Amino acid sequence: MWNYGSTAVVRYVGTLSDGSVFDSTEGLDPLEFQLGSGSVIHGFDNAVRNMEIGECSTITIPCKDAFGEYSAERVEHGPMYAIPNAKDIEVGKLFYFVTEEGLKFPARVTSIDEGMATIDFNHPLAGEDLTFEIELLDVRG
Known part of the structure; x- marks a missing residue:
């Protein structure tokens, strides 16, 4: 070892x-x-x-x-305006959500409907x- x-x-x-x-x-x-x-x-x-x-x-x-394990609790719904660089985000594409402290979390927008986004924070x-x-x-x- x-x-x-x-x-x-x-x-x-x-x-x-x-x-x-x-x-x-x-x-x-x-x-x-x-x-x-x-x-x-x-x-x-x-x-x-x-x-x-x-x-x-x-x-x-x-x-x-x-x-x-995949967790439904790590899927959030929120307004697109709350997502930094929202104009560059595509449904299904991985992006990194950066906190105010500078921590990066992988996330994927799974749907956008009338300005509301569903974001999956589970690891891919x-x-x-x-x-x-x-x-x-x-x-x-």
Whole structure:
């Protein structure tokens, strides 16, 4: 088991339960991240911590351990004028809602009707079980 704080270097393909790819390092540089830093989801971090250099592993992370269950309570309705840059927002397209404190939250406008918007603050992968094919290339530190 690798120590927290070490830097892991991996290649991976992430798929949903229907087999569609939602993220991948294919054609890109490998992903480098610090183990235990919270920069990747917990289940991914744990899997890599238990791998050997050169090992390939396939793991499935249930939604509750990835981006959480989908929650209807995270869907809000409000006037378009209350949304910064509302003129640039398209139904179905992801945008980042920025709080007065500068925190960013991903959101998606799911409908606009007579100046009122329905905004979904669930992570786009909420409610999805995630499968990763991971190859550990190196660990430093």
